[in-house]
Amino acid sequence: MAAAVSPVSDLVCCTRLTGVVDIGANPIDGDPPYRAMLDAGLCTVTGFEPQPDALAELVRRKGPLETYLPYAVGDGGTHRLQITQASGMTSMFRPDTRRLALFNGFTEWGAVIDEVDVPTCRLDDIDEIGVVDLLKIDIQGGELMTFRNGRAKLANAVAIQTEVSFIALYEGQPVFGEIDLELRAQGFVPHSFPAIKRWAIAPTVFGGNFRIGQNQLLEADVAYVRDFAYPERLSDEQLSQLAMIAFHVYGSHDLAHFCILELSRRGSTPADAGARFFERINA
Template sequence: MTVTASARAASPLLDLVRPARPTHVVDVGANPIDGDPPYRGMLAAGLCRVTGFEPQPDALDELKRRKGPHETYLPDALGDGGTHTLHVAATSGMTSLFRPDTNRLGLFNGFSEWGRVREEVQISTRRLDDVEEVDAFDLLKIDIQGAELMVFEGGRRKLAEAVAVHTEVSFVPLYENQPVFGDVDQELRGQGFIPHAFAAVKRWPIAPVVFGGDFRQARHQLLEADVVYVRDFGHPESMTDEQLKQLALVAHHVYDSTDLAYHCLSQLSLRGLAVPDAPNRFLAVLGSANRT
């Protein structure tokens, strides 16, 4: 995949950072049940390529039917490399390697039905580090209903090259023995990432209370969130040139994090890899675009 002229026109950063390759996104649990993925704009502009994993056959078929030229989808279930029982739920978004906790599900409106197991299937999982089809990547987006920690632990070698992880975390476990936010946070911090943003926060009403006639409308109870972790930019000396370049691109194009992209440009300028005024050129282009 080469970066086209139209892709360069869509990015105020490409000519400033000059990455060695297009951004590579790995999407684990690629079934888009919650709408377009966060990198959709970057993909549409031709700025990245995607390698996705989706073990549910119907969802995989739909992804392959709709995919563009820079997307590849594989049927593998990622995990710890062992054989597990896949608990296929009434709602596909609740399907998990972990058994739904019926007591927990009953605490929240709707979840007892959505998480009802309709089939159990034995599947083999692959460690991310063992997947030869995945070369160096920059952003890992993952949502696999509790098994995220397995993937992080089984992908430490390849994650060492990545600059961002967009993961679902749970504050209240809906599955038996499910790792929660603290477990995930400890692992990712240990791999050199720090929290950057809450991309989404899901609150849910505690059953049987219904607010305003909508059983989904919540007040305060946290359930889950999508958290974005980034490579710890407080230690730029531990980041390669390419990591700084890719983090700038992901920060701007996926998360609209102008300040983080500016910081990466500043570090590249200090290394002589970007012109001295690259950060201010970047801001100037953004300002001009906002005035049109």
């Protein structure tokens, strides 16, 4: 890929396109974080969405580098899917009505309108997934079980973007601290908060809009990256993929520069690659 498209690609040593896996690919929240990479032809996407309407929309609009599958990803067991009024709140966990009532709008959105038993697939058992460089996941409470049953597939991944909850809106839902401990145990560290959702505590409404929050944390998207304090533990491919993701997905020029400098130190990229990178982004 030409430097004009990617200021990074010719300064690293990727042997393939970045492999993105998107679990809970429902397009309800707009463009995914890797959209720019996909539009530039820099990555492939394997997405999972068990809700038929959302899956149909994904398939309708997909490009040649995208594949979408109807699997529910989890621990390999069968779970009762709680289908809610708002499709974005459908979950394998039952909504907690007491906590939903704390926040304007959520009682209606989280109302269960149907229940369906669905088999789940362990991430490690899904043959359609090849390499995972970036995992993006948002499955309303099922993230932790996916991580615990995907350790082999995630062993070479360099980035994970996951939704976390500070207030559990579902019964038995794992919260931020539990997810953080699991991902740290798998060799990841927090990198950024691409999105933080604050919500007003009911019945308070600010400015006539109940979606406007003040201080109460509700949910967030957290990007984790492979622990770069020990770059010697990362292969050239991992460092290269991390540089691509850091730059194109998160705008993290410092992390991309760090990876490029390590590759230069190894002799895997030109000695002046770091300087050339900064010349390009400053231009």
